[in-house]
Amino acid sequence: MPLKTAQMRSVLEYVWQDAEGHYRSKTKVMPTVLWDDSVESLPMWNFDGSSTGQATAEDSEVYLRPYLKCMDVRRTISNQKYAQLVFCDLWIPDKDENGEYQFEEGFAKTMSGKSTTVREEVSNYIHQQDLNARERELNQRYVNLKGRKMKLKPHPTNTREAARKVFSESVVRQSDPWFGFEQEFFFYDLKTMDIVGWGAGVVPESQGRYYCGVGRSHAVAKVRELAEQVLKDTISMKGHLDCCGWNMEVAPGQCEFQIRGSGINAADNLTVFRYVLQRAAEGKGYGVTFHPKPKDGDWNGSGLHTNYSTNKMREANGYSYIEKAVKDLERNHMEHMKVYGKDNEMRMTGKHETSSYDKFTWGIADRTTSVRIPRSAFVEQSGYLEDRRPGANADPYTLGARLVQTTIIDSDAYEEVAEPKAPVSFGGLLNTVVEEKNTKYSYVSETSDNGK
Numbered sequence: 001m002p003l004k005t006a007q008m009r010s011v012l013e014y015v016w017q018d019a020e021g022h023y024r025s026k027t028k029v030m031p032t033v034l035w036d037d038s039v040e041s042l043p044m045w046n047f048d049g050s051s052t053g054q055a056t057a058e059d060s061e062v063y064l065r066p067y068l069k070c071m072d073v074r075r076t077i078s079n080q081k082y083a084q085l086v087f088c089d090l091w092i093p094d095k096d097e098n099g100e101y102q103f104e105e106g107f108a109k110t111m112s113g114k115s116t117t118v119r120e121e122v123s124n125y126i127h128q129q130d131l132n133a134r135e136r137e138l139n140q141r142y143v144n145l146k147g148r149k150m151k152l153k154p155h156p157t158n159t160r161e162a163a164r165k166v167f168s169e170s171v172v173r174q175s176d177p178w179f180g181f182e183q184e185f186f187f188y189d190l191k192t193m194d195i196v197g198w199g200a201g202v203v204p205e206s207q208g209r210y211y212c213g214v215g216r217s218h219a220v221a222k223v224r225e226l227a228e229q230v231l232k233d234t235i236s237m238k239g240h241l242d243c244c245g246w247n248m249e250v251a252p253g254q255c256e257f258q259i260r261g262s263g264i265n266a267a268d269n270l271t272v273f274r275y276v277l278q279r280a281a282e283g284k285g286y287g288v289t290f291h292p293k294p295k296d297g298d299w300n301g302s303g304l305h306t307n308y309s310t311n312k313m314r315e316a317n318g319y320s321y322i323e324k325a326v327k328d329l330e331r332n333h334m335e336h337m338k339v340y341g342k343d344n345e346m347r348m349t350g351k352h353e354t355s356s357y358d359k360f361t362w363g364i365a366d367r368t369t370s371v372r373i374p375r376s377a378f379v380e381q382s383g384y385l386e387d388r389r390p391g392a393n394a395d396p397y398t399l400g401a402r403l404v405q406t407t408i409i410d411s412d413a414y415e416e417v418a419e420p421k422a423p424v425s426f427g428g429l430l431n432t433v434v435e436e437k438n439t440k441y442s443y444v445s446e447t448s449d450n451g452k
Contacts, residue, residue: 008032008082013072014045014064015275016088019053019157021393023275031120032082036131042066042086043109043116054090054157062155063110064088068268070241073233074279087272090155101150107142108149118142160267163397166404167264171415175408178314178384179266179400180307183273184249184256184392186294187226187286195294196222196286197252204252207299211250219252227255230280234273241269241276250300250353260307267396292347292391301347301354302392308403309384312413318382325385325407326362326371332406333360333370339398341391348389355388 010032015025028045035041049055049062068087075083094102107115122137154161166172188195197204197219204219213220227246234243234257242265246257257277261269278288293301312321329336337344337357348357355361355370362371364378370389377383390399408414 010035010082010084011072011075012042012069012084012086013075014066014086014088016047016064016090017157017271021395023278024052025275039066039069042069044091045088045110054155055092061092063091063152065091065152067160068272070272071237073236073276074283085272085275087268087275089160090158091152092155094151094153103148104151105147106149107145107147114145114147115142118145159395159397160264163267163401164264166401166409169409172404172408173263175310175312175404175414176262177400177404177408178260178262178307178309179396179403180244180258180260180384181266181270181396182256182258182303182305182307183270184254184302184304185277186251186253186289186291186302187223187255187281188253188289190282190285190287193287195253195289196226198295207250207252210248210252210254212248217252220248223248223253223255226281226284226286227257229284230257230277233276233280237272237276241273242266243273249302251295254300254302264397264400267400270396290391290393292341292344292393298352300352303347303354303388304341304390304392304394304396304399306387306390306399306403307384308387308407310408310414313384314382316382319377321413322373322377322383322385324411324413326373328406328411329371329387330360330362332410334358336387336389336402336406339395339402340389341394344389344391344394347391353388 008031009029012028012030012035013025014028015023018024024047026045026047030043044066045064046061047064048060050057050060052062055062066086066088069084070087072083072085096102107118109115118141119138122134122141167177186195189199192199194200197217204217209216210220215221227248231243231246234241242260244258244260246255248254249256257273259270259273260266274288274290281288290302292303308325310321310325312318313325345357348354350356350359350368353367355368359370361369362373363369364373365375366372367388370387372386372388374383374386377385387403
């Protein structure tokens with residue numbers, strides 16, 4: 001169908017992760033009238049899985065299903081609605097024991113499907129704002145067409161769907177688990193492939209002067225420049241991805257960003273942040289490595305320290321629930337280590353602020369342990385714990401799901417959970433609500449209809 005010449009276009013960057021966890025993306029330009037600025041209205045897409053290690057050439061199509069969208073700060077389009085990052089998990093056709101495709105009634109929201117074709121046709125002559133008329137027309141067309149769609153199942157690398165089911169459990173939702181991820185990483189030069197601070201056989205001064213350092217070395221200055229660009233990109237995005245800070249880390253070329261959230265949203269936020277981080281670095285000629293130990297020797301590795309709490313831990317006299325969680329984590333130590341990142345044993349040597357890989361320990365304000373209890377939590381008898389075991393490359397979906405499985409679902413402390421009260425501590429829901437209201441009101445014009 002011919003498009004209206006004055007019709008707006010939306011530039012959507014579909015993002016997913018390949019078999020090794022690296023980001024892939026491709027761009028879709030579509031008429032804005034087809035999209036209601038919601039994840040639900042975004043069409044599914046597909047890609048060549050044989051080129052990403054996720055399918056064979058003989059059966060190459062892997063489907064991209066959008067689950068989150070946000071502003072694309074790397075594109076210079078004035079209105080954020082028209083330049084979006086679209087994060088997707090992966091799905092493949094469901095087949096029976098004989099290898100035959102399975103089908104369902106209805107129409108699939110795919111880029112090449114009949115549903116999209118009909119929607120485009122209807123949208124061309126029914127104004128975008130007349131949504132009711134458009135939906136009535138679409139529904140009538142779909143009834144007449146009597147379509148069918150392919151039944152899909154999660155791709156083997158789709159860890160988000162498995163985590164979504166865990167986080168959807170009633171006892172988990174009622175416990176309102178919070179996560180604060182401390183994402184450490186190293187920047188490296190894409191030309192030389194050397195980590196910032198290393199190069200041409202030069203070994204930098206021993207670590208110690210770099211942590212939160214100011215004006216101490218060229219490596220510190222370069223990392224700060226890159227990190228400040230990442231910070232600008234991150235807080236320019238609607239919702240700020242719940243980024244609550246960053247700092248220079250112990251080794252040269254290394255720094256850390258703190259990303260938080262509730263439930264599966266925390267893992268979504270970290271997934272988006274990792275992509276934004278790498279795009280920002282790429283624009284300056286640098287890459288990012290999340291390897292737990294990119295440099296051998298007397299250097300710190302990179303972790304994904306995870307601050308974690310439930311509503312019972314955060315409430316008055318919640319310290320007993322923190323202690324119970326620690327005991328549960330100790331009993332399941334190696335089950336956690338299996339999903340806490342590839343090559344993490346190279347980092348967890350018992351040195352450089354780590355515990356031993358195969359031994360569980362815990363302590364108050366102790367950064368040499370598997371789990372650290374903040375001194376404030378001990379004094380106030382409520383708060384959170386810090387799991388210091390995850391490596392920087394850990395999958396946040398698998399990590400988060402494992403934590404709630406051990407400390408909530410499999411724990412006898414959470415058999416009956418009351419509806420959570422509104423959290424009021426720093427970083428809680430109340431702060432978010434206040435921020436959203438302030439933002440909303442600050443942009444309402446005094447002359448607008450809603451400016452009452």
